[in-house]
Amino acid sequence: xxxxxxxxxxxxxxxxxxxxxxxxxxxxxxxxxxxxxxxxxxxxxxxxxxxxxxxxxxxxxxxxxxxxxxxxxxxxxxxxxxxxxxxxxxxxxxxxxxxxxxxxxxxxxxxxxxx
Amino acid sequence: xxxxxxxxxxxxxxxxxxxxxxxxxxxxxxxxxxxxxxxxxxxxxxxxxxxxxxxxxxxxxxxxxxxxxxxxxxxxxxxxxxxxxxxxxxxxxxxxxxxxxxxxxx
Numbered sequence: 001x002x003x004x005x006x007x008x009x010x011x012x013x014x015x016x017x018x019x020x021x022x023x024x025x026x027x028x029x030x031x032x033x034x035x036x037x038x039x040x041x042x043x044x045x046x047x048x049x050x051x052x053x054x055x056x057x058x059x060x061x062x063x064x065x066x067x068x069x070x071x072x073x074x075x076x077x078x079x080x081x082x083x084x085x086x087x088x089x090x091x092x093x094x095x096x097x098x099x100x101x102x103x104x105x106x107x108x109x110x111x112x113x114x115x
Numbered sequence: 116x117x118x119x120x121x122x123x124x125x126x127x128x129x130x131x132x133x134x135x136x137x138x139x140x141x142x143x144x145x146x147x148x149x150x151x152x153x154x155x156x157x158x159x160x161x162x163x164x165x166x167x168x169x170x171x172x173x174x175x176x177x178x179x180x181x182x183x184x185x186x187x188x189x190x191x192x193x194x195x196x197x198x199x200x201x202x203x204x205x206x207x208x209x210x211x212x213x214x215x216x217x218x219x220x221x
Contacts, residue, residue, distance in 0.1 A: 004158075035210065037159075044215040045153070045202050058209065094159065101149035101164040101206050107157065 002026040002104055004095050009109030016085050020109060022078040022095030030073035033098035036080050037105075038091035046091075049080065050098070063089075085113045117141055121203055121213030127221040134190040136216045138203035143183045147207035150179055150188045153200040153215075162201075163188065193218070 008020040022034070036048040049069040050058045057069050068081040078095050090113045096102035118141040128134050138148065146166035153159045161170050163179035166186055176191045190197055198220055203213040 037212075039153075045151075045159070045204075045212040047204075047210040047212060050210065096159075098206075100147075101161055101204070102151075102159075102210075103161045103164075103170070105159045 002097070004097065004104060004106035006093060006095050006106045006109040009093065009111045011112045011114065012085055013115050014086060014113055016113070017081070017083045018085065018111060020080040020082065020093055020095075020111070022080075022106060024076045024078065024097070027097070029071075029076040034069075034071065034078045035096045035098055035102055036069060036078075037094045037096060037102070038089075039094070039108075040088070040091040043091075048093070051078070082111070085111075087113050089113050117144060117205055117208050117211055119203055119205055119211045119213040121216055123216060124214060125217045125219060127219050128193050129221045130193055130195055132193045132221075134193055134197075134218060136188045136201055136203075138181075138186040138188070138213050140184045140186075140205060144205045144207065146182050147205055148179075148181070148186050149204050149206055150177075151202045151204065152197075153202065159202075190218075 003025045005023045012018050033052045035050050051069045066084045070079045092108040092110050094105050094108045096105040120139045122137050148166045150163040151159045162173050162177050167179045178189045200215050200217045202215045
């Protein structure tokens with residue numbers, strides 16, 4: 001079964017850092033491009049970042065310069081390093097496999113930025 | 116940048132109703148459009164890709180249509196399990212989402 005499981009969310013103070021992880025199983029992770037998508041409380045989905053299977057990366061303007069996406073194909077894992085966190089970064093963060101469209105998605109991990 | 120505009124933002128409907136959600140792109144995107152269903156606490160799920168292709172395992176009451184700049188998601192007869200939020204997304208030039216449509220019980 002193709003599965004993605006996020007971890008690493010939690011409460012962090014404004015200006016702090018957090019690293020999210022996404023563990024992949026059930027498919028050959030190294031062959032696929034991957035995404036991070038977030039949903040703030042009461043808001044819609046927002047695409048955050050993309051990494052190709054050859055490490056080409058893209059970011060939404062809202063996180064550019066603060067977030068870094070990476071992957072470790074040997075560990076079948078995707079990461080999102082989040083620095084200089086702001087209150088508006090509070091959201092559930094999802095990882096998703098890219099097959100053009102996004103499928104599947106993980107269940108998400110909650111990041112709360114608050115003092 | 117391509118912008119996706121979805122309407123309505125909220126839709127009140129009853130079991131058995133036919134429901135239509137619209138998604139418009141700020142420029143032509145061909146058929147590079149997907150529809151997703153979101154439920155609280157669950158992983159988002161793709162329903163439709165390439166504007167009109169039904170994902171395997173998705174009930175046939177869901178359908179998608181359109182190309183270019185205007186797209187629709189239709190639920191032919193609303194089931195209790197369909198009360199959820201729905202999002203369109205373009206996936207060939209970055210990956211913008213529409214603002215979402217919450218389908219609630221009337």
